[in-house]
Amino acid sequence: MEPLWVIGLIGGLILLVLMVGTPLKPLRFAGHTLIKIMIGALFLFFLNAFGNSYGIHVPINFVTSAVSGILGVPGVAALVIIQMYLI
Template sequence: METYIIIGVLAGIILLLLLVGAPIKPVRFIGQGVIKLMIGALFLFFLNAFGNYIGIHVPINFVTTAVSGFLGIPGVAALVIIQMYII
């Protein structure tokens, strides 16, 4: 699949969940978690796309996506530091 199709589908799902919401609390909780995971994957995708010029690459898997999604920009920075200095 092309990357722009994947990004478009993820953005559409995020927008749909943000606009419509979920009426039941557990479903809403799961939906917010899924949104954070998608946003984390997008953070890592853009980090890898733009970081390629300066030699930064963080693999996109469930653990790194969860860290970047739930912690946000500080989580992405922590992953970069771990990738550069520890691994």
């Protein structure tokens, strides 16, 4: 092959990778966020299961799952404090 064809082919492959790789990053971010929200719902499920004997119950919905999934254990603790003292 001529060097011009090789350079053109490599340049085209680089452009293809750049164009295909760019839309995948927002999808990856959305996927990670969705997984964290599902883990947050699991946190709340276990909190409700084990906290039932102590009178702790936090409803499981999208907002509480997002808070507990994104913030983790401090988010779950904040939801418990809000549920017990403010509501």
